[in-house]
Amino acid sequence: NAGVTQTPKFRILKIGQSMTLQCTQDMNHNYMYWYRQDPGMGLKLIYYSVGAGITDKGEVPNGYNVSRSTTEDFPLRLELAAPSQTSVYFCASRELGTEAFFGQGTRLTVV
């Protein structure tokens, strides 16, 4: 029972570099979400998807991009990493009207 799997768990990026945070789920959920959690703060929604081929912006989308080519995968792309993107990133999936299942998180530091 893998649930939601995020890779990598940790990453250090230099300013200006780019990377992709991977998220995959094996529950056949239509809805997938990317959140970031800054120290002492709640979970802020970056992007979400209601199904393959459909994505939409959340509260804090600037500096990020997403794609959803399959039901299982929802990668988050950081272009031109900035120190403000240092955070812990969580991916989640759900069906409407049910609870969301979260991955273990990716701790990203931009230096």
Added chain:
Amino acid sequence: DQQVKQNSPSLSVQEGRISILNCDYTNSMFDYFLWYKKYPAEGPTFLISISSIKDKNEDGRFTVFLNKSAKHLSLHIVPSQPGDSAVYFCAASAQGGSEKLVFGKGTKLTVNP
């Protein structure tokens, strides 16, 4: 514009007593509410949920109360145990509208032995 608010950053209770965590929301379209628990270095885990057609939902030691007119919900933990020490997040969504799942800032609960 914070649509889900948890105004108490922290709460400390004695083992065996009741813990009450509060959450307020501003969007009247929200009709499904959830509570999550988070330990350090882990992802949030689901605790309990409530639909707007109910005003109470129980699951073991956990009970969630919903007051729609006040746009307020609360999580009661009875009796509190040291293992309950964690950050608790309130979340809300509008099933008939946006599929966004919006979270509050969380309340750190400490249960003292």
